Amino acid sequence: MAYVESRRCNRHKRPALAAALVPVCKVASAGLLTGALMMAAPLSAQKLEEISRPKGPLSLESTGSFFVGGHAAKQNATEIGLYGDGEITVDQMYVQYLIPQKRSGLPVVMVHGGTLTGKSYETTPDGRMGWYEYFARRGFPSYVVDQVGRARSGFNQAPFNAARAGAANPQSQPNLRRVANDVAWVRFRFGPKAGEAFSDSQFPVAAASEFAKQAVPDLGQSFPAYDPNFSALAALAQQLKGAVLMGHSQAGRYPFEAALLAPSGIRALVAIEPPGCKAAEYSDDQITKLARLPILVVYGDHLETPQSQGVSWLPFFQDCEKFVARVNAAKGNAKMLHTSELGIRGNSHMIMQDRNNLQIADLIIKWIREMTRPAR
Numbered sequence: 001m002a003y004v005e006s007r008r009c010n011r012h013k014r015p016a017l018a019a020a021l022v023p024v025c026k027v028a029s030a031g032l033l034t035g036a037l038m039m040a041a042p043l044s045a046q047k048l049e050e051i052s053r054p055k056g057p058l059s060l061e062s063t064g065s066f067f068v069g070g071h072a073a074k075q076n077a078t079e080i081g082l083y084g085d086g087e088i089t090v091d092q093m094y095v096q097y098l099i100p101q102k103r104s105g106l107p108v109v110m111v112h113g114g115t116l117t118g119k120s121y122e123t124t125p126d127g128r129m130g131w132y133e134y135f136a137r138r139g140f141p142s143y144v145v146d147q148v149g150r151a152r153s154g155f156n157q158a159p160f161n162a163a164r165a166g167a168a169n170p171q172s173q174p175n176l177r178r179v180a181n182d183v184a185w186v187r188f189r190f191g192p193k194a195g196e197a198f199s200d201s202q203f204p205v206a207a208a209s210e211f212a213k214q215a216v217p218d219l220g221q222s223f224p225a226y227d228p229n230f231s232a233l234a235a236l237a238q239q240l241k242g243a244v245l246m247g248h249s250q251a252g253r254y255p256f257e258a259a260l261l262a263p264s265g266i267r268a269l270v271a272i273e274p275p276g277c278k279a280a281e282y283s284d285d286q287i288t289k290l291a292r293l294p295i296l297v298v299y300g301d302h303l304e305t306p307q308s309q310g311v312s313w314l315p316f317f318q319d320c321e322k323f324v325a326r327v328n329a330a331k332g333n334a335k336m337l338h339t340s341e342l343g344i345r346g347n348s349h350m351i352m353q354d355r356n357n358l359q360i361a362d363l364i365i366k367w368i369r370e371m372t373r374p375a376r
Helices: 045-050 131-137 158-164 181-187 205-212 228-240 254-261 284-290 314-329 357-372
Strands: 060-075 086-100 108-111 142-146 243-248 266-272 295-299 334-338
Touching: 060 228, 086 131, 086 228, 108 131, 108 228, 131 142, 131 357, 142 228, 181 205, 228 243, 228 254, 243 254, 243 357, 254 266, 254 284, 266 357, 284 314, 295 314, 295 357, 314 334, 334 357
Parallel strands: 108 142, 108 243, 243 266, 266 295, 295 334
Antiparallel strands: 060 086, 086 142
C-alpha cells in the first residue's frame, strides 16, 4: 500500500490567522494498516526546507531540565548482579524548559496525553515549530514534561522483575498500553478510517509515519487510585510561583486535579481535548474550588465521527460543555474554545501538531493574557 498526496499538501505555507488555508489531502486506503501510518514515505530534507521556518533567532535567558516529585522505594533481590538490593527513586516527573530573554507572560506547563511524551509539543511530525518553542517566542517561559512512568521520567521496574523471578504472580504485572497506528488514525481524527484523511484535515498526514514514532509504552494504569502526576504538577506550579497548567487528552483533566490538590501557584487551567470533564462527578465543593481559577477547554473538529464500536468524541465534548456551565454557575470563569464554531475547520485531536497549530496557539495565548493580566 502507498500513500498518494495532492501537491497542495506539500506546498502549504505557515498558516495565517484565518481559516482560509485548508489544504486538501487525499490518502489512499488499503484495508489494514501495517499500512496506513508506517508506509508513508518520510519527508525528504528538501521538503522539510520548503516548510515555512520561524524567522529570526530564538533569544533565551536559559534552557535546561530538572525533575520534580519522586520518592524512595526498595529494590529487592529480584534485581540481578550489580543492580541488587537498595533504594531507588520512583514517581518523579521530568521537566524541560525554555526561558525567553524577554518575558511577557506566566510560565506555561504543557502535559502530553496517553501513550505519548513531551515530544507532542516539540517540533511537529512534518518539521514545523511546535508549541514548546512558539510559546517561548511569544514571551512565555515554556515547560514541557514527561508524565510520571513515561519516557525520561522512568518507571518502577519492580513488578516486572518480581514476576520474572517467580516472586509474584505474572498477572500482577501492570498493563503496558500502546495505541495501534491504524486505531490512532481514526481515534485522533486524522480521517474517517485508517489511511484516509478528511478533505479538510489540518493534520500533516504525509508525516503520519513520523507521528507513529512518537508513541511509547504507557504504564499509567499501574498507578494506585492516586495518580502521582497530580502532586508533581502541583509541586511544579508552586516551584514556579505562578503557572498556567495545560493538559492534553488523557492528561486533559490533570490541571483540574492538581488545582484541587494544591491550588497555590496555579494561575489558570487549560484542558486540550480531554476525554470528558467529569461534569457530574465533581462535587459542589470541588466545583467551587475550581471556579476560583480561569478555565479554558479546547476541542477541534469532526467530533461526531464514529471511533471504535461507534463511539465518538461528541459525548466528551458535551460533558465538558456541562462542566463549563457548572463552573460558571458557581461564579467561575470557564470557556469552551471549539475551533469549528470559529470557522476553523479540520483540526484533529493532535491539535498542537496540526498545520494551523500556531493559529490555535495564538487563540490560547490571547485567552491566557486576558485571564492572567495583573489587576489595576
